[in-house]
Amino acid sequence: MNDSTSRVTGPVRVVGAGLLGASVGLGLRARGVDVLLADASPANLDLAIDYGAGRADDGTAEPALIVVAVPPDLVSSVVRAELAAHPDAVVTDVASVKVAPLSELQTAGSGHADAATDLSRYVGSHPLAGRERGGPSSGRADLFNGRPWVVCARPENDRASVNLVEALILDLGATPIEMETAAHDAAVALVSHTPQIVSSLMAKRLADSTDAALALAGQGLRDVTRIAGSEPELWVQILGANAPAVVEILHAYRDDLDRVLVALGDVGAAGARRSLAEELAGGNVGVSRLPGKHGQDRRFTQLVVLVDDKPGELGRLFTELGEIGVNLEDLRLEHSPGAQVGLAEISVLPEAVQRTVDELGARGWRIAG
Amino acid sequence: MNDSTSRVTGPVRVVGAGLLGASVGLGLRARGVDVLLADASPANLDLAIDYGAGRADDGTAEPALIVVAVPPDLVSSVVRAELAAHPDAVVTDVASVKVAPLSELQTAGSGHADAATDLSRYVGSHPLAGRERGGPSSGRADLFNGRPWVVCARPENDRASVNLVEALILDLGATPIEMETAAHDAAVALVSHTPQIVSSLMAKRLADSTDAALALAGQGLRDVTRIAGSEPELWVQILGANAPAVVEILHAYRDDLDRVLVALGDVGAAGARRSLAEELAGGNVGVSRLPGKHGQDRRFTQLVVLVDDKPGELGRLFTELGEIGVNLEDLRLEHSPGAQVGLAEISVLPEAVQRTVDELGARGWRIAG
Numbered sequence: 043m044n045d046s047t048s049r050v051t052g053p054v055r056v057v058g059a060g061l062l063g064a065s066v067g068l069g070l071r072a073r074g075v076d077v078l079l080a081d082a083s084p085a086n087l088d089l090a091i092d093y094g095a096g097r098a099d100d101g102t103a104e105p106a107l108i109v110v111a112v113p114p115d116l117v118s119s120v121v122r123a124e125l126a127a128h129p130d131a132v133v134t135d136v137a138s139v140k141v142a143p144l145s146e147l148q149t150a151g152s153g154h155a156d157a158a159t160d161l162s163r164y165v166g167s168h169p170l171a172g173r174e175r176g177g178p179s180s181g182r183a184d185l186f187n188g189r190p191w192v193v194c195a196r197p198e199n200d201r202a203s204v205n206l207v208e209a210l211i212l213d214l215g216a217t218p219i220e221m222e223t224a225a226h227d228a229a230v231a232l233v234s235h236t237p238q239i240v241s242s243l244m245a246k247r248l249a250d251s252t253d254a255a256l257a258l259a260g261q262g263l264r265d266v267t268r269i270a271g272s273e274p275e276l277w278v279q280i281l282g283a284n285a286p287a288v289v290e291i292l293h294a295y296r297d298d299l300d301r302v303l304v305a306l307g308d309v310g311a312a313g314a315r316r317s318l319a320e321e322l323a324g325g326n327v328g329v330s331r332l333p334g335k336h337g338q339d340r341r342f343t344q345l346v347v348l349v350d351d352k353p354g355e356l357g358r359l360f361t362e363l364g365e366i367g368v369n370l371e372d373l374r375l376e377h378s379p380g381a382q383v384g385l386a387e388i389s390v391l392p393e394a395v396q397r398t399v400d401e402l403g404a405r406g407w408r409i410a411g
Numbered sequence: 412m413n414d415s416t417s418r419v420t421g422p423v424r425v426v427g428a429g430l431l432g433a434s435v436g437l438g439l440r441a442r443g444v445d446v447l448l449a450d451a452s453p454a455n456l457d458l459a460i461d462y463g464a465g466r467a468d469d470g471t472a473e474p475a476l477i478v479v480a481v482p483p484d485l486v487s488s489v490v491r492a493e494l495a496a497h498p499d500a501v502v503t504d505v506a507s508v509k510v511a512p513l514s515e516l517q518t519a520g521s522g523h524a525d526a527a528t529d530l531s532r533y534v535g536s537h538p539l540a541g542r543e544r545g546g547p548s549s550g551r552a553d554l555f556n557g558r559p560w561v562v563c564a565r566p567e568n569d570r571a572s573v574n575l576v577e578a579l580i581l582d583l584g585a586t587p588i589e590m591e592t593a594a595h596d597a598a599v600a601l602v603s604h605t606p607q608i609v610s611s612l613m614a615k616r617l618a619d620s621t622d623a624a625l626a627l628a629g630q631g632l633r634d635v636t637r638i639a640g641s642e643p644e645l646w647v648q649i650l651g652a653n654a655p656a657v658v659e660i661l662h663a664y665r666d667d668l669d670r671v672l673v674a675l676g677d678v679g680a681a682g683a684r685r686s687l688a689e690e691l692a693g694g695n696v697g698v699s700r701l702p703g704k705h706g707q708d709r710r711f712t713q714l715v716v717l718v719d720d721k722p723g724e725l726g727r728l729f730t731e732l733g734e735i736g737v738n739l740e741d742l743r744l745e746h747s748p749g750a751q752v753g754l755a756e757i758s759v760l761p762e763a764v765q766r767t768v769d770e771l772g773a774r775g776w777r778i779a780g
Contacts, residue, residue, distance in 0.1 A: 233628040237631055243693075246667060252598075256602065266635055272691070306650060322646050333628070346551075346553075
């Protein structure tokens with residue numbers, strides 16, 4: 043029984059019932075698609091089935107589409123096994139690196155010609171979605187909703203295979219973005235893997251600091267180091283599988299860092315301040331290129347409202363903003379260490395600023411800026 | 412006419428009517444304290460007066476307290492001039508670096524003994540507050556409310572001078588934190604200056620990237636690079652004035668970066684993956700030491716609500732959360748590039764999760780995770 047709105051007709055086989063596999067299963071089940079689950083861990087498999095991500099694959103139904111959702115270092119061997127076991131199925135994977143698994147598949151397949159080496163049926167992909175927690179119990183039917191999902195279609199793929207993978211992506215609410223395999227790995231090295239290293243190494247500097255110094259930390263440091271909380275084991279795999287692309291960017295980063303160190307080593311030297319200014323201005327240019335909102339949206343005006351640090355105050359603020367009829371376009375929260383108040387920075391349309399200030403003031407709220 | 416609740420009695424002289432000086436003036440005026448303004452730029456001065464930050468200093472009233480709010484490289488000369496011109500006043504400054512101006516003052520004063528060299532009346536300070544925009548028109552009476560404000564009291568200061576500066580800080584709603592001068596500069600090098608460089612250099616890598624790669628950027632990259640939008644001119648001054656402390660941290664950062672580069676250069680080598688894991692785990696330790704909330708607060712459960720990208724939807728969400736009676740403990744917003752929906756990650760108490768999901772679902776909201 044397929045939902046009339048689903049593009050993909052079941053059964054779809056999902057191999058690996060962690061966060062991503064379980065979320066694919068839940069999303070397809072929500073559309074009525076039959077999902078066959080497999081996982082090397084029987085406990086993981088049972089848990090994913092309990093959560094409604096699909097049913098155990100008993101081998102009686104033949105899938106037309108297989109989603110491999112296993113850790114990066116297992117992708118090529120699992121994809122190969124699936125291609126061999128299901129000679130008519132299209133196989134995709136959802137790992138965050140794409141060059142290394144493909145090259146392993148190509149190496150393993152050279153000189154043969156059987157189902158396992160028929161890479162025209164393999165279309166690698168990568169959903170830009172995830173959560174801090176893993177495992178099937180963290181899976182969500184709408185995890186991919188509104189997210190980009192890269193499809194690394196290759197010349198040897200027939201169009202029907204690519205279309206089937208993109209149908210899956212659309213069914214899960216994501217946006218398919220076709221990209222060459224190497225371009226994908228270079229892109230995630232830049233927008234995801236290098237930032238992870240930069241953030242982790244900054245955070246590592248805090249490990250031996252004094253509490254007094256850390257008490258001065260503001261939102262800037264918190265933002266720079268937020269992703270430093272990521273799981274090392276997973277990231278060693280990801281970085282290891284995309285090492286050449288990451289190394290290239292990190293070398294350029296280190297060259298810039300060395301220029302900053304030279305300039306700061308003798309600030310009075312000719313050109314030192316100019317060199318520093320150029321590095322900082324380069325950062326201005328780079329951050330301005332990020333699409334969508336980044337930092338503060340210049341179409342709106344930011345107001346900072348002081349919120350007493352007690353339960354319900356933030357909710358009361360939102361409720362009263364609703365009562366006032368102000369459209370809140372964005373919001374950031376900040377707690378200062380040791381302070382009895384939090385700071386809620388709200389973004390409103392410029393024409394609503396005066397009314398917001400007046401009405402909130404009349405209700406006893408303090409506006410900081 | 413002083414407000415009965417103010418600790419400081421006027422007049423207070425404020426030299427430099429930019430963001431910080433104007434905010435000091437506005438904050439004191441809100442408490443009824445007489446504020447005498449001075450600025451090297453007549454236009455800036457007039458603007459600050461128009462905004463209500465104080466009155467022009469006509470020399471008829473003698474201040475007991477002087478706040479120097481000029482760029483870092485002007486601090487020592489202006490403080491010296493103020494000490495000389497007002498031999499009974501206590502002088503503080505609000506620059507974000509403290510060692511260099513003090514040592515300039517000490518050097519200039521050695522061998523003399525007059526009002527300008529009486530550094531017992533100089534108490535350096537640094538409010539951890541600021542906004543992305545500068546200038547008097549960005550000033551706010553409550554800019555310092557709830558913020559830490561470091562006071563670098565020295566043995567040669569008499570306690571009355573320090574108390575007067577702390578009274579100012581308390582009047583402005585901030586929290587005074589006493590710290591040694593060198594410890595302050597080391598602390599801000601770690602929590603503010605080094606993160607600025609790390610963020611700017613990461614953002615600089617984006618400058619020459621393709622739009623296709625940047626379309627894959629997620630919240631992690633946005634967080635790491637947010638402060639890279641800062642003004643280069645100001646930051647060249649700040650970094651230049653605190654170069655030794657910043658260099659020390661940056662060298663340790665580069666040593667870690669080199670370890671990562673070695674490991675990624677040959678991931679298969681013995682110990683390479685372990686070395687990577689140790690760098691990432693060091694980041695885990697460091698970020699966990701940040702006080703207050705950082706990343707996601709583990710006391711609460713995060714739910715992601717899909718918000719259509721049209722005006723008023725976010726406001727409706729807040730209003731309805733208020734109606735449901737859910738205390739919203741925190742919120743993050745994310746727009747995926749090209750998506751028609753935004754993602755609002757709300758933090759609620761674990762016991763409120765089911766009710767929130769049910770009630771929002773009944774009102775037509777989609778919950779993503």
